[in-house]
Every structure is written in C-alpha cells, then in structure tokens.
Amino acid sequence: MTEDHKQLQEHVAAYALDSLEEPERARMEAHVGTCERCTSRLDEYRAVLGSLPIGLEPSEPPAEAWTAIQAAARRRRPARGGIERIIPTTWRWATWPLAVGLAAGMLAWNVWLLREISVRPPGPDVEALARRPGRLVILTGTGVRGASARLLVAVDGRHGHLAIAGLRPLLPGRTYQLWFVPASATPVTGGTFAVDAGGRAWVSITVPISLDDAHVIAITEEPSSGSSTPTGDYLVEAHTWR
Amino acid sequence: MSDSGSRDRRPRAGTGLDEPADLDLLSRMRGGDEVALEVLYKRYAGLVFTLALRIVGDRELAREVLQDAFLRCWDGRETYDAGRGRVPWWLIGIARNRAIDLLRSRPHQARLREGEILPGNARTSDPSPSEAADAVGLRRAITSALENLPMAQRRAIELAYYGGRTQSEIASELGEPLGTVKSWTREAMERLRISLWPLIDPKREE
Numbered sequence: 266m267t268e269d270h271k272q273l274q275e276h277v278a279a280y281a282l283d284s285l286e287e288p289e290r291a292r293m294e295a296h297v298g299t300c301e302r303c304t305s306r307l308d309e310y311r312a313v314l315g316s317l318p319i320g321l322e323p324s325e326p327p328a329e330a331w332t333a334i335q336a337a338a339r340r341r342r343p344a345r346g347g348i349e350r351i352i353p354t355t356w357r358w359a360t361w362p363l364a365v366g367l368a369a370g371m372l373a374w375n376v377w378l379l380r381e382i383s384v385r386p387p388g389p390d391v392e393a394l395a396r397r398p399g400r401l402v403i404l405t406g407t408g409v410r411g412a413s414a415r416l417l418v419a420v421d422g423r424h425g426h427l428a429i430a431g432l433r434p435l436l437p438g439r440t441y442q443l444w445f446v447p448a449s450a451t452p453v454t455g456g457t458f459a460v461d462a463g464g465r466a467w468v469s470i471t472v473p474i475s476l477d478d479a480h481v482i483a484i485t486e487e488p489s490s491g492s493s494t495p496t497g498d499y500l501v502e503a504h505t506w507r
Numbered sequence: 508m509s510d511s512g513s514r515d516r517r518p519r520a521g522t523g524l525d526e527p528a529d530l531d532l533l534s535r536m537r538g539g540d541e542v543a544l545e546v547l548y549k550r551y552a553g554l555v556f557t558l559a560l561r562i563v564g565d566r567e568l569a570r571e572v573l574q575d576a577f578l579r580c581w582d583g584r585e586t587y588d589a590g591r592g593r594v595p596w597w598l599i600g601i602a603r604n605r606a607i608d609l610l611r612s613r614p615h616q617a618r619l620r621e622g623e624i625l626p627g628n629a630r631t632s633d634p635s636p637s638e639a640a641d642a643v644g645l646r647r648a649i650t651s652a653l654e655n656l657p658m659a660q661r662r663a664i665e666l667a668y669y670g671g672r673t674q675s676e677i678a679s680e681l682g683e684p685l686g687t688v689k690s691w692t693r694e695a696m697e698r699l700r701i702s703l704w705p706l707i708d709p710k711r712e713e
Contacts (some may be wrong), residue, residue: 275616278696279689283604284667284674310696313703314668315596318558319642320649326556330570331548338544339584469605469703 270300277303281310287441288489290460295466399425400506402482406431408500412464416482416503418472425470429484432460432500440489441466441500443472446481455482457491476506515592523527533587536580540637551595552577555602562606572609607671621676645706652702660695663688 273296279285280293288411371398377451408411412431419425443455453473460466473475483502513660529550530629535543552573557570576598579585585601587594653661666672666680 267662275689275693278693279667279674281696282667282692283607284672284677284692286673286675287537306700308701309704311600312592312596312707313699314698315592315599316645316649316703316707317668318554318561319646321557321561324557324560324569326552326573327566327570328572330552331545331555333575334548334581335541337546337574337578338541341578400605401612475702496678 274303275305275459277306278310281307281314286354287459287491289392290441290495291456291466294468295459295461298467299461324467332348371393381409400476402476402506404482404484404501404503406501407504408498409433412501414484414501416470418476422475423473424471426457427455427466427468428469429458429468429501431461432463432464432466432484434460434462434464435486438489440487440491442485442487442491442495443470444481444483444485444495447474447478447481448480452495453494456488457489480504482506515580530587530589533580533594537583544577547580547594548577551598558599559602559606562603562671563610567611569606572602573605575605579605597707603668610671648706649703652699655702656695656698657691658684660691660698663691664695664699667692 273293274287275290276293280290280297283373285293290459297307333427355446386473399417402416402418404416412429415426416431417428421423427443429441435441440457442457444452445455446452455470455473456468457470458466481499481502481504483499485492485497485500487496529547532543532547536547544590555571555576556573557567559576560566563569565571579601580587580598585597587597653664656664663677666675666677672680674688674692675685677692678685683690
C-alpha cells in the first residue's frame with residue numbers, strides 16, 4: 266500500500282460523514298472511483314450512518330405533512346388523462362401534435378447532450394445525469410490542448426457534477442481549482458480537485474453563484490490549499506452555456 | 508390501499524425482504540403512481556422525520572425537510588442508485604443533506620436549537636407494541652453501539668452527522684487539535700462498523 270493510499274484511507278470515515286474539507290474532499294472524491302477497497306469501506310460506513318437514526322427517540326410527523334406532499338405531488342405530475350383536463354377546450358385539437366413536437370424536441374436535446382458527453386465520457390454517471398433536466402456547461406482547453414470538462418448543473422441551480430479529462434496529474438503541493446467569474450466582480454471558487462493517473466476526475470460541485478450571473482467558468486492550477494483568487498492561467502474555460 | 512411491507516416503518520435488519528418491495532415502489536412512483544408514494548411515505552416518514560427533527564430541532568422545519576425529501580424522490584430530482592445501499596438509507600441521506608442545508612441557511616434557527624433539549628438517542632426501553640422484534644433488536648444494537656463509544660468519539664460523530672460540521676469546525680468547537688478529531692472520527696466509525704455492519708449488511712440473508 267502506498268503512503269498516499271494510506272493517507273487517503275485515513276479520510277474515508279470523514280468523507281462518509283461529508284465532513285472533509287477541500288482539498289482532501291476532492292482527493293477522496295477522485296480516489297473512491299478508482300479504489301475498490303476504499304469504495305467498499307465507504308459503502309459500509311454510509312450504511313452504518315444511514316441506520317443511526319433508528320437509534321433515535323422516534324417522532325411522528327404531523328398528519329398535514331402527508332396532505333401537503335400529496336397535493337404537491339399531484340401538481341408536479343398530472344394524473345392519467347390530466348393533459349386533457351388542464352388544456353383549455355379550444356386548444357384540445359392541438360394536444361397530440363403538441364405532445365409529439367415536445368417529445369421530438371426532448372429527444373433531440375437528449376441526443377445532443379449524449380453526443381457532447383460521449384466525445385470523452387469521463388465518469389460513470391454522466392450519461393444518466395445528462396438525461397435529467399438542468400444545464401450543461403462545456404469547458405474547452407484553452408491553456409491545455411485536448412483538455413475538456415463538462416459541468417452539469419441540476420435544476421435547483423446549486424448542485425452539480427464536473428467531469429474532467431485531459432489534465433495532467435499534479436505534483437504534491439498543487440491542485441486544480443474551479444472558478445465562477447461574474448462580470449466585473451471577483452471570481453468565486455467552486456472548489457478544488459485532483460485528477461487520477463489518466464488525467465480524469467469526477468467531482469460533485471456546489472455551484473456558488475447563479476450561472477446567469479457568471480461571465481466565465483474556468484479551471485486553474487493553484488497551491489494545494491486552494492487560492493482566494495486565480496493565480497494561474499485558465500486551463501479550461503467556458504464563456505457561453507445554455 | 509395496500510402495504511406489502513410490515514406495519515413497522517423502519518427498515519428491517521438484514522432481511523432483504525423489503526428490498527424488492529421498496530424498489531417496486533420507486534419504479535411505480537417514476538410512472539406517477541401516487542399509491543406507491545403513499546406506501547413509501549407510510550413506511551419511512553417516521554424515520555425521516557425523526558432524523559430531520561434531530562438535526563434542525565424544530566418541528567416545522569423538520570416537516571419542511573420531510574416534505575422536500577419525499578417530493579424530490581417523487582419528481583425525479585433525486586434518483587436511487589442500488590450500488591449505494593438500501594432505499595431507506597438513500598432516503599435518509601437525502602433528508603440529512605436537506606436538513607443540514609436548512610440548518611446552515613437559517614443561523615437563527617440553529618442558535619435557538621442550541622438552547623433546546625433535542626430528541627436524544629432512544630434508551631433501551633421497552634418496545635412499542637407495533638415494533639417488530641428485529642427492528643427492536645436493531646434499535647437496541649445501535650443505541651448500545653453509540654453508548655459504548657468513548658464520549659469524545661461519540662461527540663465527534665454526532666457533530667459531523669447531525670450537525671453537518673467539518674472536521675476543522677469540530678476541532679474548533681471541542682477545543683482539540685484537528686489530528687485528534689480525525690483520529691476520533693476514524694476510530695468511532697470503525698467501531699460502529701464492526702458492531703453494526705453485520706446487522707445491516709444487505710447480503711446477510713443470501
């Protein structure tokens with residue numbers, strides 16, 4: 266077992282608790298996708314943690330909680346035959362052509378997304394995530410030829426996944442850092458991460474600002490503790506996104 | 508309304524019998540089956556609410572977390588990955604994340620919470636009439652495993668799991684070096700794993 270792996274093993278428990286900070290969290294995130302032993306131990310820790318609430322003094326939820334969930338569930342997903350109920354009578358002649366058109370549009374969108382992702386499939390869940398509603402940012406290698414990244418942001422605008430390929434593994438003491446740059450404002454960090462021996466990484470991201478407020482999204486190389494503002498050139502970057 | 512599982516709302520230890528039923532419910536929910544949603548809710552809402560209440564310390568906020576967690580499962584904002592363990596653990600993970608987000612975004616609620624008596628761990632008391640024997644056994648085992656941890660290790664785990672604290676925040680709060688907290692966390696999780704994993708391993712019934 267390498268010294269590096271021993272150090273990573275020390276952090277599996279804290280990682281399972283979501284209690285690790287950067288850059289160790291990013292290193293663990295990249296490591297568990299490649300190490301069966303640590304992944305297995307992580308799964309066991311997560312299962313144990315998932316069972317801890319069973320040991321708490323039980324509390325019954327209020328009855329109105331289910332009423333509210335039921336009402337919201339019906340609003341968010343129409344019942345069978347609901348399409349006809351919610352479309353005014355005068356427009357019902359357009360129901361089926363509209364539905365076919367929407368389905369064709371969604372299919373085209375998914376095909377486009379999958380084509381974008383499949384150029385260099387960087388992570389195990391990218392294809393599944395790409396089919397979900399959300400936004401896709403494609404970063405291209407301006408500072409590193411051949412490097413690229415895909416940032417998939419969920420509909421809540423806050424949770425995302427970053428898939429990277431083509432960046433070289435860094436020496437100890439250095440890290441990669443993601444930035445969200447507003448127009449005329451200080452760049453905001455999206456976290457640090459490391460790539461594996463193949464130059465790839467798959468990282469969960471908390472998006473710090475709205476994509477609508479960001480002017481540039483970029484990745485730089487920084488000291489291992491991360492920086493408060495980019496000190497290196499943009500290695501991969503994006504200036505436009507949907 | 509049918510409930511193919513037991514009346515007990517808690518995941519049974521290692522039986523494996525609830526697994527296909529939970530997966531079937533999720534599959535039906537993806538198709539818009541509200542009955543499946545209600546069955547899943549009746550099965551796990553108590554557990555999810557209990558966890559949420561422990562974290563946020565307020566019944567109204569805990570209700571928000573509960574509703575948000577189930578609706579996120581319903582509308583597909585959260586998708587289940589069988590490789591990550593059983594359905595109830597996944598649900599608990601969703602609820603915990605939402606509860607900690609809420610805790611962090613409402614600091615005044617957190618300050619109120621510090622002054623309240625939180626629902627603590629269950630004592631190894633007599634079971635309620637509706638609890639199945641294996642659920643009682645698991646609850647006792649979990650309580651016992653936590654009580655057997657050295658107090659410092661237990662506190663580190665609880666601050667991380669229920670408080671959403673980072674290792675540095677825990678070190679600062681307890682007035683201990685970061686390395687010490689990391690050791691406590693690692694040792695505590697390993698003790699819990701040794702005690703509890705044999706009881707909850709999904710492959711136990713194979």
